[in-house]
Amino acid sequence: MRRTLTMAMVAMALGAGPARSQTPTDVRLDISSGEGRRIRIHCESLQPGGDRVAGTWSVQADDVLAHDLDWSAVFLVSKAWAGGSPPMDVQAVVGGKLTVNGSQVRLNGEVRDLPARRPILLREYRGPVTDWRSLVHAFADDIVLQFSGEPGVARTRIAFIAQNGRNKELYTMDYDGARLAPLTADQSIALSPAWSPEGSLILFTSYRGGTGPRLFVTSSTAGRPFLVSGRPGLNTSGSYSPDGREILCTLSQDGNSEIYVLDARGGSPQRLTNQRSIDTSPAWSPTGREIAFTSDRTGTPQVHLMDREGGNVRRLTYDADYTDSPAWSPKGDRIAFVARTGGGFDIYTCRPDGTDTRLIVSGGANENPRWSPDGRHLVFSSNRGGARGLFVSDLDGTPPRKLETGGLISLSPAWSPRPASGGSALRVTEGSPTPGGHP
Amino acid sequence: MRRPPTAADPARGTGPARRGGGTPLALLAVALLAGALPGCYAPQIGLLRSGLDSLRAVVDTMQVRDELALAVLRDTRREVGEQRDILLSTRASSGTTTQEMMEQMGRLQGKLDDVMGRFQQISQRAAAPPAAPQQVDPNQLYDQAGQDLSQGRYALALQGFRDFVRRYPTAELADNAQYGVGECFFAQSQFDSAGVAYAKVEESWPQGDKVPAALYKLALSRDRLGQKDAAKKTFEDLVKRFPNSGEAQLARERLGDTRRR
Numbered sequence: 001m002r003r004t005l006t007m008a009m010v011a012m013a014l015g016a017g018p019a020r021s022q023t024p025t026d027v028r029l030d031i032s033s034g035e036g037r038r039i040r041i042h043c044e045s046l047q048p049g050g051d052r053v054a055g056t057w058s059v060q061a062d063d064v065l066a067h068d069l070d071w072s073a074v075f076l077v078s079k080a081w082a083g084g085s086p087p088m089d090v091q092a093v094v095g096g097k098l099t100v101n102g103s104q105v106r107l108n109g110e111v112r113d114l115p116a117r118r119p120i121l122l123r124e125y126r127g128p129v130t131d132w133r134s135l136v137h138a139f140a141d142d143i144v145l146q147f148s149g150e151p152g153v154a155r156t157r158i159a160f161i162a163q164n165g166r167n168k169e170l171y172t173m174d175y176d177g178a179r180l181a182p183l184t185a186d187q188s189i190a191l192s193p194a195w196s197p198e199g200s201l202i203l204f205t206s207y208r209g210g211t212g213p214r215l216f217v218t219s220s221t222a223g224r225p226f227l228v229s230g231r232p233g234l235n236t237s238g239s240y241s242p243d244g245r246e247i248l249c250t251l252s253q254d255g256n257s258e259i260y261v262l263d264a265r266g267g268s269p270q271r272l273t274n275q276r277s278i279d280t281s282p283a284w285s286p287t288g289r290e291i292a293f294t295s296d297r298t299g300t301p302q303v304h305l306m307d308r309e310g311g312n313v314r315r316l317t318y319d320a321d322y323t324d325s326p327a328w329s330p331k332g333d334r335i336a337f338v339a340r341t342g343g344g345f346d347i348y349t350c351r352p353d354g355t356d357t358r359l360i361v362s363g364g365a366n367e368n369p370r371w372s373p374d375g376r377h378l379v380f381s382s383n384r385g386g387a388r389g390l391f392v393s394d395l396d397g398t399p400p401r402k403l404e405t406g407g408l409i410s411l412s413p414a415w416s417p418r419p420a421s422g423g424s425a426l427r428v429t430e431g432s433p434t435p436g437g438h439p
Numbered sequence: 440m441r442r443p444p445t446a447a448d449p450a451r452g453t454g455p456a457r458r459g460g461g462t463p464l465a466l467l468a469v470a471l472l473a474g475a476l477p478g479c480y481a482p483q484i485g486l487l488r489s490g491l492d493s494l495r496a497v498v499d500t501m502q503v504r505d506e507l508a509l510a511v512l513r514d515t516r517r518e519v520g521e522q523r524d525i526l527l528s529t530r531a532s533s534g535t536t537t538q539e540m541m542e543q544m545g546r547l548q549g550k551l552d553d554v555m556g557r558f559q560q561i562s563q564r565a566a567a568p569p570a571a572p573q574q575v576d577p578n579q580l581y582d583q584a585g586q587d588l589s590q591g592r593y594a595l596a597l598q599g600f601r602d603f604v605r606r607y608p609t610a611e612l613a614d615n616a617q618y619g620v621g622e623c624f625f626a627q628s629q630f631d632s633a634g635v636a637y638a639k640v641e642e643s644w645p646q647g648d649k650v651p652a653a654l655y656k657l658a659l660s661r662d663r664l665g666q667k668d669a670a671k672k673t674f675e676d677l678v679k680r681f682p683n684s685g686e687a688q689l690a691r692e693r694l695g696d697t698r699r700r
Binding site: 271273285289307310352 | 582585586588589590591618622626649651652655656659685686688689692
């Protein structure tokens with residue numbers, strides 16, 4: 001009898017052994033196994049606090065946060081303010097408190113599991129009222145990090161070209177279309193923007209000055225362009241190397257378009273291609289060791305790869321009679337490109353060895369695909385909505401969503417890198433549950 | 440804990456003594472009565488005396504028995520106490536032992552989980568290589584190495600390309616894999632090893648389509664090592680033997696550069 005009892009107690013002890021106390025940071029779900037499968041998350045309204053204006057702010061913040069989570073491509077979002085109770089399979093509920101005190105705003109963000117409502121993430125964000133969107137975006141990025149293991153891209157920006165009559169000017173905006181700002185007002189033609197690796201500069205092609213296309217660089221926050229390359233002929237398609245020390249571009253100083261590497265100030269040109277054919281649209285691999293580019297050396301324009309020093313050229317795909325505009329994914333695992341099929345232009349991705357080609361977007365003319373820094377999205381220009389505008393694909397089969405760009409005819413987008421942490425006025429601290437808030 | 444019976448064991452006589460509980464008192468009363476009548480009945484006095492003696496003996500015996508009984512009682516009580524102490528201490532120690540045991544078991548379970556996890560990892564790792572030679576698809580091995588190179592995992596890429604060259608030296612992609620070995624070193628600025636790897640492309644696969652690219656990279660590796668003359672010779676060799684290759688065009692430019700310098 002006593003032996004039996006002892007064994008029973010040991011069995012209980014063993015059963016209790018593997019159970020570990022879980023802290024909020026232990027909760028991390030593996031979503032890599034189920035591509036296209038999103039996590040259900042429920043957004044509750046942020047509770048306003050402090051000044052009377054907080055109520056208005058918090059309603060806007062609710063929408064921004066819900067959009068961020070939806071657009072992360074990690075979550076399937078339901079909203080408490082849209083009515084109804086959370087769907088049965090909701091895994092977490094998001095909420096918290098937004099407090100406005102004069103010129104300062106504080107967001108106490110909370111994520112809790114269901115149905116126990118134990119805290120998964122509690123964090124406090126502070127900053128100037130004028131930057132309230134950044135606070136909400138930072139919270140969204142942290143939620144994405146918590147559930148996917150990688151931060152989101154809600155604090156990134158997108159540079160693009162807006163067409164007004166015959167003029168094309170350079171603009172930037174938040175990745176969700178907010179805070180639209182022109183960087184040039186040259187009444188000229190700006191083309192193909194590209195961000196520097198840390199996001200402070202934008203390289204672009206411009207006809208400003210009236211002497212053909214030249215390469216310029218400008219601060220990403222204040223438009224004051226400096227000339228990078230004004231060699232005879234074309235100076236186009238500039239992009240910074242992953243370490244920011246070099247610039248890839250297309251120059252035609254030798255008669256036809258060839259691909260060059262310049263130093264970051266535009267000097268020490270090094271020619272990488274030397275063909276009678278046209279070589280253009282160069283794109284770095286994320287290691288900086290390989291370059292994808294378009295060449296018509298085989299008859300029709302096709303995406304090719306080569307080594308950083310030139311040479312070792314190989315064609316990427318053989319499936320379409322026209323491929324162009326390559327963009328290497330930030331992880332280096334895929335290359336996006338445009339293929340002409342019938343009357344339209346479709347966007348595909350494939351592996352750098354040319355295998356595993358996948359159709360991402362078709363219907364109409366879809367061009368200039370560029371990756372988000374987390375590799376979960378592609379932004380591209382398209383005429384699919386009528387006027388030429390910008391769209392984002394989440395690469396998981398969901399229809400592309402249109403980016404609102406203030407009614408401007410928009411093309412040639414470029415997605416910024418993530419902002420450096422601590423680079424803004426934003427302050428983040430690990431928080432405790434809001435007293436009396438968010439049940 | 441009964442003690443073995445002895446000759447002096449009072450317990451043996453317990454029964455009869457109790458049964459005759461009133462007898463000694465009756466005898467005593469007779470004796471007193473006899474004492475009150477001195478000199479009357481001399482022969483009866485002798486009888487009484489002997490009776491008294493026997494009474495004394497009985498009383499003595501009874502006293503001995505009582506003492507013995509008390510001693511036994513004390514012994515028993517002590518033993519019971521000891522037993523209780525033993526019992527209590529046993530219970531306490533058995534409680535502690537159980538708890539310790541449970542904790543120990545918990546710790547052991549943790550370690551067991553650990554070991555089992557490691558064992559599984561090791562057995563998976565151990566199981567993979569023996570299965571690999573028969574099952575691995577050469578193209579898959581090459582593609583994986585290529586992916587590793589594109590994504591900057593140079594150590595893995597190097598291992599993959601070397602593996603490919605060793606296992607499939609006659610495959611169509613063997614020279615590409617050897618070139619990949621060179622790329623892994625070049626990407627890590629190990630130009631000495633890169634040069635050796637690029638040179639091997641022509642040595643082993645002189646008819647392969649990677650020879651011009653490998654010669655170009657061999658020349659660049661030598662250039663980076665400061666071996667300007669050797670680099671120049673390799674560029675010239677490339678231009679002479681593969682004049683129509685893209686790499687020859689680049690080499691001409693480099694030679695132009697060196698001439699300008």
